[in-house]
Amino acid sequence: MENIYKPDPMEVVEVRQQTADVKLVRIKFRDPEKNANFKFNIGQFGLYSVFGVGESTFNICCSNSKDYIEFCFRKTGRVTERLWDVEPGDTIGFRGPFGNSYPMDAWEGKNLVFVAGGIAMPPIRCAIQYALENREKYGKITIVYGARTVGDLVCKDELDEWAQAPNVVVLKTVDVAPPEGTPWNGRVDFVPTVLKDAGITGENTVALVVGPPIMIKLSLPILVDAGLKDEDIFTSLENRMKCGLGKCGRCNCGSVYVCKEGPVFTQADIKKMPDDF
Amino acid sequence: MSQIITLDQLKKTLAEKQAQGVDIIAPVLRGELAFFQHVDDLEKAALTPRVRFQNSIKEFFFPRHETIFSFVRQGSDVQLTDAPEFERQQIVVGARPCDAASLPILDPLFAWDYQDRFFQQRRANTTVVSFACKETDGHCFCTAVGGAPDGTAGADAILFELGDGSFEVRCLTDKGKALFAGKTSESDKTGAACEPPKIDFEIKPIADWIRNNFSSPVWEEVSLRCVGCGACAFVCPTCHCFDIVDEGSYSKGKRVKNWDSCQTALFTLHASGHNPRGTQGKRQRQRMMHKFVIYPDKFDFNLCTGCGACSRSCGVMFGVRPCLEALAQAASSSEN
Numbered sequence: 147m148e149n150i151y152k153p154d155p156m157e158v159v160e161v162r163q164q165t166a167d168v169k170l171v172r173i174k175f176r177d178p179e180k181n182a183n184f185k186f187n188i189g190q191f192g193l194y195s196v197f198g199v200g201e202s203t204f205n206i207c208c209s210n211s212k213d214y215i216e217f218c219f220r221k222t223g224r225v226t227e228r229l230w231d232v233e234p235g236d237t238i239g240f241r242g243p244f245g246n247s248y249p250m251d252a253w254e255g256k257n258l259v260f261v262a263g264g265i266a267m268p269p270i271r272c273a274i275q276y277a278l279e280n281r282e283k284y285g286k287i288t289i290v291y292g293a294r295t296v297g298d299l300v301c302k303d304e305l306d307e308w309a310q311a312p313n314v315v316v317l318k319t320v321d322v323a324p325p326e327g328t329p330w331n332g333r334v335d336f337v338p339t340v341l342k343d344a345g346i347t348g349e350n351t352v353a354l355v356v357g358p359p360i361m362i363k364l365s366l367p368i369l370v371d372a373g374l375k376d377e378d379i380f381t382s383l384e385n386r387m388k389c390g391l392g393k394c395g396r397c398n399c400g401s402v403y404v405c406k407e408g409p410v411f412t413q414a415d416i417k418k419m420p421d422d423f
Numbered sequence: 424m425s426q427i428i429t430l431d432q433l434k435k436t437l438a439e440k441q442a443q444g445v446d447i448i449a450p451v452l453r454g455e456l457a458f459f460q461h462v463d464d465l466e467k468a469a470l471t472p473r474v475r476f477q478n479s480i481k482e483f484f485f486p487r488h489e490t491i492f493s494f495v496r497q498g499s500d501v502q503l504t505d506a507p508e509f510e511r512q513q514i515v516v517g518a519r520p521c522d523a524a525s526l527p528i529l530d531p532l533f534a535w536d537y538q539d540r541f542f543q544q545r546r547a548n549t550t551v552v553s554f555a556c557k558e559t560d561g562h563c564f565c566t567a568v569g570g571a572p573d574g575t576a577g578a579d580a581i582l583f584e585l586g587d588g589s590f591e592v593r594c595l596t597d598k599g600k601a602l603f604a605g606k607t608s609e610s611d612k613t614g615a616a617c618e619p620p621k622i623d624f625e626i627k628p629i630a631d632w633i634r635n636n637f638s639s640p641v642w643e644e645v646s647l648r649c650v651g652c653g654a655c656a657f658v659c660p661t662c663h664c665f666d667i668v669d670e671g672s673y674s675k676g677k678r679v680k681n682w683d684s685c686q687t688a689l690f691t692l693h694a695s696g697h698n699p700r701g702t703q704g705k706r707q708r709q710r711m712m713h714k715f716v717i718y719p720d721k722f723d724f725n726l727c728t729g730c731g732a733c734s735r736s737c738g739v740m741f742g743v744r745p746c747l748e749a750l751a752q753a754a755s756s757s758e759n
């Protein structure tokens with residue numbers, strides 16, 4: 147019988163450092179057949195292992211048109227400290243894809259608003275990549291992304307690339323002004339303030355908001371004021387997980403298992419859940 | 424007509440199975456304490472019904488520590504070796520009805536979309552023989568959750584001690600019939616379990632209260648005495664939360680599943696330092712919600728058999744029954 151807890155060995159193909167403590171890693175299945183047949187939906191996550199150290203949960207942060215998987219992680223604990231040292235050619239483990247996904251099909255024909263703070267770029271990047279690869283299917287795309295300082299912005303180069311695409315607005319911001327002389331073409335403000343100035347209209351629009359709780363809390367009323375309904379505002383939760391399979395009993399909010407029924411929820415779903423975040 | 428078996432014949436039957444390579448798990452006394460464990464010599468098995476055990480039979484289906492796979496690093500590659508499949512056959516004898524009842528409760532969890540072969544293979548390869556209860560104590564509350572001293576859920580056969588060195592045997596499944604075929608004799612004696620425990624609360628109104636009082640201060644109040652040791656989860660036949668950790672070194676080692684408990688602060692601590700369940704009250708709430716709201720929502724079972732093992736082993740006289748009683752009070756005073 148299959149062993150649902152056993153990961154697949156993956157080859158690290160590329161590592162790109164993003165900030166002082168964030169790296170983006172590209173991996174492929176060591177088994178070419180598995181690599182060719184692997185499928186996932188935008189917004190799903192995986193469990194990544196450093197053998198001998200442990201497993202960690204990260205979103206798959208690239209679109210699903212590639213023959214690889216990318217994830218982006220912040221160095222913060224035991225597993226991620228060790229993951230920091232991986233180099234191209236190394237082997238790590240992967241289990242997944244797990245969880246539900248963004249309804250990219252249902253979003254067709256709509257304007258998309260992406261709001262992200264700090265390390266929360268990865269769960270949004272996959273959706274942005276997908277939307278840009280299928281540009282004709284979506285309306286106006288607005289991306290509001292902020293971090294504490296310029297040095298904390300993840301995927302900086304891509305932000306500028308995305309801004310070149312037709313009918314895409316990228317608004318980047320930092321909480322703290324960069325030192326005199328540092329090149330910076332974004333704003334110095336909190337994400338919700340920039341979102342407010344973005345002039346979002348609720349008509350035919352969906353939003354995906356991921357970031358620290360305070361950013362989410364202050365961004366929601368702005369989207370609601372703009373006319374978005376709770377059903378049109380999506381987020382991706384990050385409850386601590388171990389199995390990813392609905393068995394280990396760790397990730398639930400009330401009767402909702404985030405690993406299986408999430409991590410993607412609308413604001414309407416969240417309002418029905420107990421405050422166990 | 425009933426079927427009976429003498430204690431000697433029961434031991435002989437088990438010894439024959441053992442000779443065929445079947446593992447026998449039975450109560451063994453260490454001093455006054457009874458443990459379920461593998462027995463080599465059936466003369467050491469304490470085959471009589473009892474209320475108090477130091478462990479539940481859960482660990483023979485869901486071990487406290489279990490290897491998932493092992494690995495060896497070879498240069499930049501890593502070779503993984505799957506843990507062996509569970510191919511042995513085992514017989515658990517002497518289980519309490521409330522212990523056996525945990526098995527059908529856990530079945531749907533380990534088969535929820537993803538099939539956990541570790542539990543499922545053990546479950547398929549195990550015959551469970553329970554003993555109807557002869558006594559209850561103040562911790563027992565099986566009747567509140569649909570059980571009974573002669574409850575048959577999860578058992579392949581249930582034995583009733585007759586007091587004359589023999590048991591009435593009631594086979595409940597094909598596995599039970601196969602075990603006792605040709606081993607019993609006909610008799611007109613029938614066994615009976617003890618009186619069910621007396622309970623003065625009902626689960627339904629308490630579960631409703633739990634569902635509607637997520638933010639009640641009652642949670643912190645009832646949990647003040649809890650030290651968060653997690654013993655309740657380890658002795659519980661239905662608690663199944665687990666951790667996944669690596670052991671060994673960077674070059675060679677294994678990944679294991681270990682029992683865990685929602686009563687410890689680390690259980691849900693995020694890497695950011697944020698903890699959705701940062702207090703004992705929130706953790707107790709999770710435990711009670713999981714047992715009486717979440718699990719019924721998901722799988723139509725209470726995640727509790729009313730065995731009382733949690734409060735029996737609790738260092739501060741807490742546990743599910745004392746908590747239910749405290750919540751019943753809160754529920755009735757909020758009605759008034």
Ligand SMILES: Cc1cc2nc3c(=O)[nH]c(=O)nc-3n(C[C@H](O)[C@H](O)[C@H](O)COP(=O)(O)OP(=O)(O)OC[C@H]3O[C@@H](n4cnc5c(N)ncnc54)[C@H](O)[C@@H]3O)c2cc1C
Binds near residue numbers: 205207386692
């Ligand atoms: C669905 C989902 C998607 C996610 N996506 C991403 C993503 O795309 N990018 C990203 O960077 N993160 C993501 N996360 C968060 C990420 O999973 C965690 O940051 C990561 O697992 C931390 O792993 P770690 O092993 O390094 O930390 P751990 O070592 O597990 O440490 C986490 C913290 O827990 C505590 N702790 C753990 N074990 C112990 C112990 N034994 N003793 C004392 N304290 C302990 C410590 O305070 C420690 O700082 C996601 C999480 C989820 C659930």
Ligand code: FES
Binds near residue numbers: 392394396
């Ligand atoms: S992560 Fe194990 S149940 Fe969700």
